[in-house]
Amino acid sequence: MKAGQATTAVIGGGLHGLACALALVQRGQDVVLFERSWIGRRASGATAAGVRTLWRDPAEIGLSLEALERWYRMDALVGDDCGFWAGGQIKVAESHAEMEALAARAARTRDLGFHHEELIDTRELRRLAPMISEHCVGGLIARRDGAADPHRTIAAFRRAVEGHGAVIREGISVMALEPEAGGWRVVTDAGNWAVRHVVNAAGAWGGQVCRMVGEVIRFGYKASMVFVTERVQQAFGPVFSTVGRPLSFKQSSQGTLVVGGGIQGWADLEKGSTQVDFRALSRGAAAAQALFPAIRNVQIVRAWTGLEGKTPDLLPVIGPSARAPGVFHTFGFSGHGFELVPLVGEIIADCIMHGRSRYDIGAFDVARLLT
């Protein structure tokens, strides 16, 4: 590939950008990927890395189940299992009223024809989580769900992308996209590139890239916080969330407890800076302690805030641009895009190379967000 020329330029070196690049090089395309800072710097490196089909928006369930199958075959895709372990994900009910809400949800998903969510009673909950607080009454489980190691995932995707010959350019910002004969000129702060297609995988900055091609969309961002504790003995197999509190709770393979749940910190999108708000984060600690009183003395060693794009309906943007032929979107995963990584790259590659995907991505059309 000549410098300055490629078939496709991917904007954004998070996992979705990498996954698109991988699918495209595997299908024989020349790909260049631009990342403003470094690979995995943003949501993909900050993620709590839950692999979750549980409690998804009905519009996403189909895709997420398909993606889950790929997590079980990750090794075939990127040469590493990415630390994926399938301990299940459980949404815990802390009261009978919450249990009823879970039952209603289970019925609804079943009616849609999905069978991955299963109600469990107190006994089964205690069997799966011996340390869970007395007051918890049951839960909804997706047994095949789990979690992975985000940094291993980034490293594996990066290796695979570069191994197939795609070019990764870190520390380069895309400033503008200009239409030209046969494609696009990608204007970066380190020279211009001529490409046929552009993939917008710019995460929280996806809306900015849309604007570069004249699409103004309703779009925000999430600045979700996570904290991690010292290592403790393995004691928690599944990933836990609750009905009534902001919480996602898991134990990593190193033994650290990883606690998130979408509690918002502070961020400045223009500067790209974030800040942890411990006042707000204390609600996550309180929720974790309420569920598992035995961890009250465990030490928190690190906390951070990740930046991720957010759409009004909390569904991602996946598919071709509404206004700019040759431009494709994959961003705005609204805090739950990690699980979809192994599938969406393939969908975008199919859209680019065959004009369509075999999956129904209608709900993710950017047109719904145009102002």
Place this chain on the structure above:
Amino acid sequence: MLKPDLLIVGAGPAGMSAAIVAARAGLKVVVVDEQPTPGGQIWRGVEANAGTSRGRALGSQYCSGLATVRAFRECGAVYWPSTRVWQIEPTLGTYVTGPGGTRVIAPRLVLIATGAQERPAPFRGWTLPGVMTVGAAQILLKNPGSVPSEPVWIAGCGPLALLYAHQLIRMGGAVAGFLDTRPSTPLRESLRLAGRAVLRSSGELAKGMSWYAGLRHRAGRYVPGVVDLQALGTDRLEGVRYRTAAGRLAEIRTSLLLVHEGVLPELHTARSLGCEIQWDAGQAAYRPVLNEWGECSHPDILIAGDAAGIGGAEAAVHRGRLSALRILQRLGKVAAEPGMTEESCRAALARALALRPFLDRVFRPRGEIFAPDDDTIVCRCEELRVRDLRTVLAGSVGPNQLKAFTRAGMGSCQGRQCGLTVAALIAAAEGRQMGEVQPFRVRPPLKPVRLCDLAGLADEGLSS
């Protein structure tokens, strides 16, 4: 919520001196320190020790701290001992945990006076029980008054190693041997650096020389020019192998080795607030970028004492006072003490720092400690050896990516023991200068905090 005019982190010479000036001038001052009593590292336990035989053995400079501690106790500043600051937000919301639980305070200005830590200098076996720092042994000397049970081996370079040996001998302990890792410096060059300071500080120089002479005389053995160390043993230290610049290899048997390679400014607090740092080649350390008042790149944060750059206790006192004077100025107050002027503080600071370039040159750490071999553990917490970092280093990633991929710096010490070494390894791998490489980004909390202590804030949030 408590809203003082000034929060001072650290009750050492700098923090106490600043508190005295600020509180006497009428500011509402809160001073927080992890230690149970005031004094910082140098004057640790001075209230209990001054006037005792232990105090006398520790020396007059040590005992002189009592006056400052007393003045501090009486100055009107609110003092929270045994209390950790674990987060300061850019808007200065500050989270502390101590005997009174966890609370958040909102000062108008913050003075970071967190002092220094000893320079981590990895060598093979440095994680074995029986290898400790000289600073650690000196802390034990001050409280509870412990000395090594056998004549001890000391390896290192820096005034503290000499001072400790001197104090230990005076208190009835014994030095089995001293492995001097100080690179030989042409005396003439060092003296030229010291310049006129030599004349003015001849007393101190003479004191230092006498420690050296005493050591050569009193230590069982004195080995100059040591360039490499290896701690031997499996479950605990059994011996030490060393190599000299002349290439001589030798081994000694011992169950305790004290090591010291100088000290570094405590930068975690300042860096967590985004304060700019720079590489100080003279001190072979990063230090914050400061103006002559100790103001940094964050408008409402000042830094004084060794956290501002290594200068020693006396310089810390004057830097603390200068920062306090600046704070008074900014908040529209004047110092209560008539002699407390900018000019007098600056003159005193200059005197206190006069010998510094000379000391920095004489005790400049040997290059070897920045380039440990493949078998050496770099990250004590995650037990990563240089070898484990090699592949990632070859990919020329920055420190933060290296951390993500290897877990170096992710353990409980939060990179305090491996940060500088990792930066040096990156600089070496990429042929760059230390000044072009940044250490790991600092993630909060500054010190680990228990889940229940954080959770407690949620309840507080509900009630207020």
Place this chain on the structure above:
Amino acid sequence: MFRLLEDDRGRMESTVTIEIDGYPVIARIGETVASALLREGASWSRTTPVSGARRAPYCMMGVCFDCLMLVEGEGLVRACQTLVRAGLKVQRQTGPRKVGPSC
């Protein structure tokens, strides 16, 4: 590894007894758990969660975290920053700490 100096403050009334791994250890009021530990024959404080290697207090000033020990009611804390008090129960930590109803 260390011994107390016999100086003018070595009187017995200024001591308390703590427990390390169930054994009584005499400590001076005002000293830390780590400094008391270092006078014991086995002065290691923990084994690491990664390889199980033994560690002992290294810096005594709170920056290395090798002195982490399980202190009753407090969890895994730095022994060099924890003052002794009568009856305090301390355990050496082997490997990653357990979480459970009693911790």
